[in-house]
Amino acid sequence: MSEWWKRAVFYQIYPKSFRDTNNDGIGDLNGIREKLPYLRELGIDALWISPIYLSPQVDNGYDVSDYRQIDPMFGTNQEMYQLIDEAHEWNIKIVMDFVANHTSDQCLWFQESRKSKDNFFSDFYIWKDGKSDGSAPNNWGSSFGGSAWSWDASRQQYYLHYYAKEQPDLNWENPTVREYIYDMMRFWKAKGVDGWRMDVITSISKNLDFPNNPRDFTTENQQNGPRMHEFIHEMNQEVLKPFRMMSVGESPAAKSTDAHLLVDPKREELDMIFTFEHMHVDRKKGDINGRWALKSMDLPDLKKILASWQTELRDKGWNALYFENHDRARVISRWGNDERYRYECATAFAIILHGLQGTPFIYQGEEIGMTNTKFELEEYEDIELRGNYEFYVEQQKTMSKEEFLKAVHKISRDNARTPMQWDQSANAGFSQAQPWFKVNPNYTQINVAVDQANEKSIFKLYQELIRLRHSERILTEGSFELLYPNDRALFIYQRKLEQEYWYILANMSEEYQKIPKELTELVGEFKIKNNSERSDLMEDLAPYEAFIVRRTSLK
Helix, strand or coil: CCCHHHCCCEEEECHHHCCCCCCCCCCCHHHHHHCHHHHHHHCCCEEEECCCEECCCCCCCCCCCEEEEECCCCCCHHHHHHHHHHHHHCCCEEEEEEECCECCCCCHHHHHHCCCCCCCCCCCECEECCCCCCCCCCCCECCCCCECEEEECCCCEEEECCCCCCCCEECCCCHHHHHHHHHHHHHHHHCCCCEEEEECHHHCCCCCCCCCCCCCCCCHHHCCCCCHHHHHHHHHHHHHCCCCCEEEEECCCCCCCCCHHHHCHHHCCCCEEECCHHHHCCECCCCCCHHHCECCCCHHHHHHHHHHHHHHCCCCCCCEECCCCCCCCCHHHHHCCCCCCHHHHHHHHHHHHHCCCCEEEEECCHHHCCCCCCCCHHHCCCHHHHHHHHHHHHHCCCCCHHHHHHHHHHHCHHHHCCCCCCCCCHHHHCCCCCCCCCCCHHHHCCCHHHHHHCCCCHHHHHHHHHHHHHHCHHHHHCEEEEECCCCCCEEEEEEEECCEEEEEEEECCCCCECCCHHHHCEEEEEEEECCCCCCCCCCCECCCCEEEEEEEEEC
């Protein structure tokens, strides 16, 4: 299959937290190389590596100062080329994380751009004069809190930044900017890179009328700008198509009903996008406190959203499947029970996800059931967390410190960024030095070595799931049908290919649940299950029990 990514399973590495080999407390490229046998044992096909370019690390590498240079904290360019080559020897493809919406303010382009209004780089970013009273051009908000505009004293203008003030947005209206971006992508293709994960790629086009948002410092008018499709198609024609590079784009505002405009192969834009929609089912919509205003996870809502993406993209594109990444907390801590039912929870979410049509993405540590932390506020590192605390708690005073911290323990990005837990030795086997970020204190119980030795091993169930993805056409090609959409405890759906029927069942509650009567009448072969005692479809589902069963006949 030329579209190799359709049968692939991806593994995301956050290099800073994966494995440190030179004992400076920061993960590095040689740490990834060292763990290639582990990743091959898991069975994955491709690595998505979060940014490793030269960066001041204001936003952990998503503020790039030089796209062609590996940051010394991770290693050298030569070590990156070696990693690519060795990964290929293990039949693992390499997908780099590309930040095309913004750079670091330390990037040469921005340093030159801010000097004057008429130099070569002056139009590389989005500059505007303030209002007559000197205030910002409009009320657009930064995702990290406050205004999306910052004043630059040297140029005497405001510049736009959708994220931190140290991350000025590039001006994609400038064709030279676009050509510079494409040229850097060609540079890495020449080194052997197989594809791209594209950070907030649907933000690259701006509404140049700069209309105010309905509410100050929110982001409603800042997504999916008027030339977005044109720019992404041009990138496809310039780089992705001629060099056969796969692409998965981060698309915060996409809905299932319009996603095909980005991923329909006929349109020649992207291969897949990451939706945010299903990750908002525990968020109070329209609340003044944004993503920090939480409610209980709504299972029917989650099911309907995932089902909508399955049906809307059927034959019109391809899904990227995930519950965790570097921007998302640990799903079992967020939506499940990470103590009493940690194994069951971790495997239930995995079975639900890997049974869907699309390409699954596993985030480091997900395959052993790593959990959120409960640090004190001062112990967290993330710039988004700090900026939002300042905005909502200190400035707006719409949340108390206690309320904010409670939300942090559920959804903060830092929950996914604690060092990888390899074994029971000091610092979880991540490093012999003090890590850059605190290790989760539960590492002595939760780590790769312990999990692989367990009779109930999350890692081993992931191996089984990946083997199924590789060997069973029904998971790649079969149709999807959601069953019992309004059930508040059971997540059940059907996959069908020709005359073969598979049923994916999961009890997402802490109570025993009856299997629907019509399903108890099936005779089936269990393809995978997280309860070894399950032998038929008559017994009730235990808390967080999940399995995939192939129908062999009806009673």
